[in-house]
Structure formats: C-alpha cells, structure tokens
Amino acid sequence: MELGLVIGIAFTVVALGGWLVATLLLRRHGTAAPLAPADRDAALRARSLHEQAAAGQMAAMASAQRQ
Incomplete structure (x- = not known):
C-alpha cells in the first residue's frame, strides 16, 4: 500500500476515535452535572x-x- 493511503486511513481512524471519546466524555459530564x-x-x-x-x-x- 502507498504511504499516503496508510496515513489517510490512520488519520481517519484517529479522528473518529477522538470524536467518539469526546462525545462520550461530554455526554457523561452533562448527565453528571444537571442544571x-x-x-x-x-x-x-x-x-x-x-x-x-x-x-x-x-x-x-x-x-x-x-x-
């Protein structure tokens, strides 16, 4: 495989993982501290x-x- 393709796939996986972690953390924080x-x-x-x-x-x- 080309290096650019590997880097592109790795970046996508890392970005999606970061988005998922941030979403879960923000959702937990919102339910832990209600208004x-x-x-x-x-x-x-x-x-x-x-x-x-x-x-x-x-x-x-x-x-x-x-x-």
Whole structure:
C-alpha cells in the first residue's frame, strides 16, 4: 500500500476515535452535572417567551399579507 493511503486511513481512524471519546466524555459530564432547578425553570420560561414572540410575529406577518 502507498504511504499516503496508510496515513489517510490512520488519520481517519484517529479522528473518529477522538470524536467518539469526546462525545462520550461530554455526554457523561452533562448527565453528571444537571442544571439547578431554578436555572432549568428560567431556561424553560425564556424558551416559552421566545416561542410566544415567534408566534406573534408570524401572526402579524400573516395579517399584513392579508391586507
């Protein structure tokens, strides 16, 4: 086999292995340190407000198109 092909395959294997290890470590860290209840509630409120604002904006655009 050519050296370039071996290096290319080795790089791909190492990159995929590193990605897999990083994904597993980040997933473990995320489950080991969950959000505090107050932070989780604040994030859910912010998301709800964002969804309401987006719905209002879409309704306003639909109303403007009808006029």
